[in-house]
Amino acid sequence: MVRHFLDVEGAATLPTDSLLMVERAVTDLLAVQAMGTVHGSAGLGKTYAVEQALTRAVIDGRAGRAPCWVKFPSRPTMRLVAAALLAELTRVPTGRGNRFVLTEQLLEELAPPPGGGGHVVVVDEAQSLNTECIEYLRYLHDHKATRFALLLVGGDGNWKVLSREPMLRSRIYRRVSVEPLTPAEVVRFIPTYHPLYDGVDGELVLLIDDHFAHGNLRHWAAFTKTAATLCAAAGTDRIDETVARNAFTLHGGGTAA
Template identity: 50%
Template sequence: MPRHFVDLTEAAALPTGHFQMTARIVRDLVAHAATGVVHGPAGTGKTFAVEAALEALDALDPLARPRVTVLTFPARPTMRMIADQLLRELTGTENPSSRNRFDLTTKLVGLLATPMRLVVVDEAQRLTGDCIELLRHLHDHPKTRFALLYVGGDGCWEVLSKEPMLRSRVFRRLPFSPLDPVKVPALMRRYHPIYTEADAALLAEVDSSYGHGTMRDWAVFTHTAASLCADQGITTVDETTVHNAYALLGGGLQ
């Protein structure tokens, strides 16, 4: 299982609809060598869900298991940067600076033909239209066969959907969103032991004041609250612990 944000210990992976659907989407993309997009606001669990789905691929039959490459680029990368980094990840070697984008692309076509691969582009909202077109060209090339997954935060789908050639080829798409406030207390009781016996109204208040339905915020709060519980020698978060956690997380002393 992937590590939780801030290396939170004892936390469980919540089987939310988004978490389970991500696993299905990754399997579908691999099975059909297709293109997919997982996107949504920061902190809603996209990266954790994708990492868990990638780990689950290890259970596939070796003949059906793809080789996975995960890429992350800085803001507004160039086409050559995309080609260079992808080729470097596939070969494990540096590319001579004298090689231009066209040389790199030709080499990539051969490498992406076989064996079956899954290329994951994280922070996809940073891509330019030219870079998106390069990846689409590689994916659509008659000699290549690989699955392509774009993962991104705020603005990701807006960036990708501006490219008609890509949008029309998206086989699976999953927009993440914050947790439903009504479901948060029950989910948090499954998330970490300090919430198992906690008051539902207290958990709802934490979500309203700090968590806002985002797993990253809940991880930060839980890390802080669990430390305070340990200091107090208690196993369940209470109102005092919550207010002390708020003080450590920018809420100020009361």
């Protein structure tokens, strides 16, 4: 099961346009084993949307194999990328081989299986990669011996790297830019996000968004976690302005836009 930020009990998955577009993009990438990217500012639900889409794909049998997730420290070397990817794919710690030895092993591991259904490789926080490392992933993906879907998930810096390189940019089959919720989307979706907001006036929901959340789903999760605790202490199951302003205080008065 995909986890909500802070494990907010009772939180629902919001069928936002971004979430639906990520699910469509993942479906398309799996169908043709292509390369894609999902990017946007922190806290907008990029990783959550990808996890949910891939979970459904595994359940439906469209993913073939369990997705391989990797994340790297800032500015890793190509050898580190190769070693981490191989270890995640094989579930076996890599030895001391150099990048070229590891690459040969990766090419074998990423070869299409006889029955179809190749690997799905997801690189989270891909903005930490430099151009050389992203080019290395592109090399693995384009190699005639391999066939797998490759999805780069990260901040807007991820797209800046890709868009600077024509060879990389031209290979992106699906690109989804995840944006903050608009005020109209906040009023539409937040009342269904958690029972605390059921039946709450839209003006109060917009006050919370304007003063604290700014269309950011991670901010909404943090606020909801705090508000749920305050409501429980007050013996109420629905948020009001007093609870909202007390929650603002507990979060330092609000969150900068």
